Amino acid sequence: MANSVGSLESKSKGFGATQRSDLWWLQPAATFAALGLFVVYATVAAFLAPGPVTWSPNEAASSALDSHTYLSPFYSPAWLFSLGNSIGFPYPVFAILWIPLGFRMTCYFARRTYYRGIMGDPAACAVAEFASRNYKGESKFPFILQNLHRYFLYFAIMLVVFHWFDIFHAFRSVDAAGNHEFYIGIGSIVLFADALFLTLYVFSCHSIRHLLGGGSKCFTCKDGTEKATHKTWGLVTKLNAYHGLFFWLSLFAVGFADFYVRVLVGHLE
């Protein structure tokens, strides 16, 4: 049996219009909430403390940068914070934060995430957006700057090294006499998780996959001997499959690590 149910012209126009009957709005809404929460927290936290947020079981040592146990990852590496301070940055923490901010903003996975969740461009597949013939994608300013991702990657790799250096501090404490001893607390585990997830996130990046072999025309050219780039590319390719997961885990871990150290220091009381 066939019945006409009306002309299509009256339907599906305007932002969010779609024939999809599933919960397509759930993912962009969750993304908006998660990213929004992190941005608000990170902004407030960055403006909250004038100096690096450090904590040590020995209170006398907690304020000394070279003898801390826990250093909030927002302030790692501490020497860069000091450098920002010495050249007169009003908020020296931004001498550090431009690196993770730039890396994450230009990250291929993050781009997908915020184009969908924040900008609604599109909010979900086969869902109408603010259609415009002036759409330029990433071909014009400011989005053409996404091409700088690999430069942020180089700095992010340095950041990974410094985060691991801070793990060395997170597993030791300094007593009143200045002696170092092994120490482990919940914060040590939290900071370890932050360093681990940051490492996995950075080394699963699409740019590093390209630079470590993906850009090659072939892996065995001329004599059939496998080049090292095939192995490096293969390894990063395996990690790259979980790049999105590592993005979220590292974002949560860095936020939670900062929150945890601030709770210990008493910033949030």
Added chain:
Amino acid sequence: MAEATFRVFRGDKNGGEEVEYTVPVTEGMVVLDVIHHIQGYTDPDLACRWNCKAAKCGSCSAEVNGKPSLMCKTRLDHLPLDRPVTVHPLKAFPVIKDLATDVSWNFEVNKKIKPFTPKPDTDWVMYQPDVERAQEFRKCIECFLCQNVCHVLREHDKHDNFIGPRFLVRVASLEMHPLDNGNRLEYLKDEAGIALCNITKCCTEACPEEIHITDNSIIPLKERVVDEYYDPLMRLLRKFFGKK
């Protein structure tokens, strides 16, 4: 016997309407079976393109409940049948009649891509590690669901400036071919419009062959364009050490 209601688009390039059909549902049915039932018992003039009914010819692409899908691969037991199921033609291409769309634009785009270009004295020996990357792209059945779901074509109507995911996959398969000597980077940047892609991955989600279109073809191509046009350090390295 259980029944379900389907709202199928009937019309042409000048417009159309949804027509409601009630169809008996049996175990294992797919949406293409519903269309065939309508053709057989109610409206024999309902137009629909199909061929293999095995998700390999890429002909029966449509939008089922708003989702770009192959009708032959969309099982009814995966759809909520307590309310009407909509079946519409691909939105990114002009409708010829009912569910059949004119996808000839794709074939015109394909002609503009520099074909496989080996060196004149090529030694025709290839090794598996070199060809396996591009083998994934050979799975493409040209259903054009990726082209349809891509918002650059679907929403922004950039058919004159952007070749779409399917043809970025084809360019990637050529660029990654170990014996190809052609250079398509200028084409990618200036004519193919790769920068218009903002990597929202809808093409990957829509692909019935599960090709990792974004991660394995579009992003590697974007990185190659960055090598060539946006990375002064890479340019300097090429100058000193020669082309990679």
